[in-house]
Each structure stands twice: as C-alpha cells, then as structure tokens.
Amino acid sequence: MIKFLLPSQLVADRPDTPGASPYAGALNDAFRAAYPLVKSAAWLSLPISLFGLLPSIFLLQVYDRVLSRSGVSTLAALVCGILFFLCIEFWLRTRRSRLLRNAGATVDHGVSSALLHSMLGRPLRALEARPASAWQLFFRDVGAVRGTVTGGLAQSIFDLPMAIFALVVIGIVALPVLPVVAAFLAIMSFLAWWWADEVRAGRVEEVQRGRGLDRITSEICHARETLKAQSNDGPTIDVWQQTYNAWLSESFGKNGQIETARDGTTVLLTVFSVIVVTVGAVSVMQQWMTVGGLVASNMLALKALQPVAGLVSNWRALATAKEAAKRLETVLGEPVEKAPTGMALPQPLGRVTLKDVSFSFTEDAPQPVLENVDLDIGPGGLHVIVGRNGAGKSTLVKLLSGLYTPTHGVVSIGEYDLSQFGREELSRWISYLSQEVYWFGGPLVDTMRRGAPGQSDEQIVAACKLSGAHDFISRLPDGYRTVVGEGGTGFSVGERRKLALAMSFLRKPSVLVLDEPSNDLDFQSERNLLATMLAVAKVRTVVVVTHSLRIVSAATAVYHVTGQGNVEIGSAAVMVPKLFGVKKPLVALGDADEGGGNAGVSAASRSMA
C-alpha cells in the first residue's frame, strides 16, 4: 500500500541505463536501503491496529457486563487487562516510530549524499548554470521526500488495517451499524481521492512561485552588505514584495482549498457520528443490538475512519513530496564528470598544450570566445595571460585547467589528453586559483588541511610563508588555530587571497594557474607575490592572468587574448611596449628577489620542488 502511494521515483526500480549518471537511481537506492525498516514498521502496525480496538471492546464489556450485573471484580480485571495491553501498544508504537525515523534518516542520508556528490561532481559549466539558491532548495526537497516515510502520511497508511479490523468487530457487535460505517468509509475514500486531485491541480504553479521567492530572498541575504553599502535597497525590496505577493495569492487560494477539505472532513466525521448513534439507538430500541454495542461501534467507527481522514489532511505533504522527488530525479540524473581513472600515472612535468582549441558558451553564440587556438606552455616558467575585460582570459585558463571542455580541439598535459581524467586526479597536477576566493569558516589550519590532506605543520607554514600569509597569521593571538568566520570574515580580502594562494602552493601541482592573484594585494605584497611566483616558476609551470604591468614585465612568455577569438604570443620585451604603451618592461626577467622584502622565498620555494 505504502509503495502504491509513495512517489514513484522512490519505489519504482530503475533499469540500468549505460552512460547515465551514477546518482540517477539514488532515490530508489535510498528507499531500497530503508525498505526493510519500513516493512518491519508495517508488520508492527498489525498488532498496533488490533490493540487499537481494545478500548472499544473494553467499553462494550463495561456497558453489557459490568453495569448490568454490578460486576466490580470484572471491572477490576478489565481495567488491569486494558492497562496491560495499552502498555504493550505504547511499546509497539515507540518501536514503530523509531523504525520509521531510521528509515527516514536512511532515505535522507542516501539522497542528500548523492545530491552533494552529484553537485560537486558535475562540470563547472553545469554548476555555473544554476544559482546557489536552487541547490539549497534541492536539499530542502530531500526533507519533503523523507517526510513521506517518517511523517503523518506514513502513520495514516500504516493505520489503514485498523479500518478493516474495526469493520469486522462492528459486524460482530453492532451489525445494524455496519452498512452506515461501510458507506461512510466509501464516501471518505472517494473524497480523499478527489481532494488529492484538487490539491495537485495548481500545485506546480504555487511551488514554482514559492521557489522563486526563496531564490530572491536567498540572493538578498547574500547581497545584504552590498545593498546596505549602496543604500539602494528600495527597488530590491519592491521586486521581493511583488514576488512575495504573487506567491501569497497563489498559496492563499491553494491553502483555502486544503483548509476547506480539512474542515469538511471534520464536519463529516461529526455528521457520521450522529448518524451512527441514531441508527444504533433505533437498533437498541428494536433490541437488534446492546447499548454496549452502540457505544463500542461509535468508537470503532471513528477508528475506521481516522486513517482515511488522516490521508486527506496529508495529501498536501504527499503532493509536495511527489513534486520534490520529480525535481530530485531530474537533477540527480544530470551528467557528472568522469570518475577517476584509478591509474597511478607519474606526475607530468607541467607542459600544457592546446591544439586547435575553440570554445563557445552557447551553440548559437555569434562568435566563439576562443577559436582554433594553438598554445604550448611550459614546462616551467612564468606564463602571463593578458587582455581586456571580457576578452576570454578566465575562459582560457579554465580550459587549460580542465575545468571547461573545449567545444573543439584538445588540451593536454604532457602526453595526456586532459579529457580522460576526473577532476580529482587533474587537480593534483593542475591547481587553479579562481578570481573569487571563498574561505570556509572554522580553525584556519583545519581548513587548510581539508584542502590538502596529509600535510605536516611545517609544510603548511612553508606554503603560508610562500604566499605571504604567514606574516599576518603569526601576529594573530591564536595564530594558525584562529577561528575564521563564514566565507573568511575576520580577514581582509587581500589576506584571504594570500590564504588561498597558500592552499594552491600546498598541493604542489605541476602547473599552478592563478587568475588575477594580485587583485586586492598592496604594492609590497604584489612585489613579494611576484618574487614567489618567479621562484616557483623555476620548478613548476606558473600561469597567471593579470592586469599588473609589474608581473607582465617579469613573464617568461606573454599571451594576449585579443577578444577576437585568437591569442597573440610574445616575450615581455615585445608585448609590454605593445600592450601597455611603455618603452620597456619594469623589471629584468628572472629577477626572483626583486623587491627584496620576501626573505625566505627561495628557501620556501624549495618546498614546492
């Protein structure tokens, strides 16, 4: 029965489709893992339903045997008996609730974990296509699906056998009332089914509006500081208000229907009770049944109807869960990146080549961001990528980091085509530091270790010295154990960038790709960073996107992304005058200790070797 009512994505076995996402069947897998628990809970429901009949039988005995014969000792025995069975019923109910809770946790754990892996395992382009708030809502959907196994709906379904047992007992003790109860049961079942359809109609619209509201609320929360600083929250509040009003009117109408259904059920139950008592009273007067039979049948009739009434009030939760399951099935079925090859290949030297590479964000883009680009970068050296805003620099470095897949052509590291590797393997060889850095909250050193597991304290300190982070960390009262706030609050933007740089150094990749690393750095820090990059470039390939004349001047090679799809290549001596309008580069090539303020860079850079 529960399988019939639950979302089909949970209960229906999925055929293994070759090439499908490994997480496509996560809902069904999670439910299958939880099913033995659900089944045990269903079995427990049989004795619970039987025990549920005892109070009515107790009443029947009290009216027919105790009151008519003043049987005090019978009453005492009945009370003891009923208390004993109620204790057992209580124990069975707590056991059933625990089983259902565990089943819910199993479903939740299985689906949430698959969702997280699926989110982090998909290509960067796919991640960029969906906002963070949409992902948060998917995680909330998991809760709605879990609710079908643990919530009131499951309880109502499990209590359905009680309806049958109650009908049987009514047939025995109050036969004249049985047709009335059976008729009402049929009416209530029909109403439950009919309301289910009513509830479902228009739900999609309401849910979509609700999700739209959640999304805009989440964005406003993220942008709260910007809105405050710019003091332009008026128009934003207007947009939020409009979205809110649209959702409210939709939800108001839907809630109205649901409340009518619920109120109608309550009134119907009362009407039903009145009819049962009336029919019962007539039957007692005609001596077709006893007074005890009348009282007991009244109670039993409500027991028979309660699970069906419970289903009516839980349709909304079921409709929500079914839509949530549908959304989760779609998102979990979306493709993820390749699994690791599992081959322990020797670390390549750090030569990256692009062969006839083209890339467009969309199929119908008027012009590709990059078109038929050939590049040969490294091994070793400081390779600087320049170009105007929006020319395609970040796109280029994402391609050569394996984060984007070329629309056409091949990107390789050493002799290996990047497309054969999973992200986890590639990130050991090519470390990419993006323009915007997010720093996780918690003790500083723990976050660093999580990003580069197995690193010793000495290695962490060496990486921080290399990035320039050691200076400000060692001045903090708690040093490397300082607890950082969410997103890195407590540190300046420049300090966060230095921390992120340290993480990149810690991974000891063959190729270090840094997207505008000198953004937010002060003059001296930029000089120190340049010295560090030049030192690291002696043992690794360093690729840097920058607008800094100082860094471009020190480059082994300069790659100018023109914005017309092609890339011009030249030495700093040639490219600096051409691109920056100055006569010659600022510093001599290979001047690793330029600025002189970064003592220990050479020593620390050896730790990268």
Ligand SMILES: Nc1ncnc2c1ncn2[C@@H]1O[C@H](COP(=O)(O)OP(=O)(O)OP(=O)(O)O)[C@@H](O)[C@H]1O
């Ligand atoms: N996720 C995306 N979807 C669609 N178009 C994008 C996306 N990211 C970037 N673009 C577009 O691709 C082009 C290149 O963007 P890219 O980020 O590579 O530029 P950039 O040279 O790094 O610019 P900047 O110096 O401002 O960082 C731009 O026109 C940009 O609008």
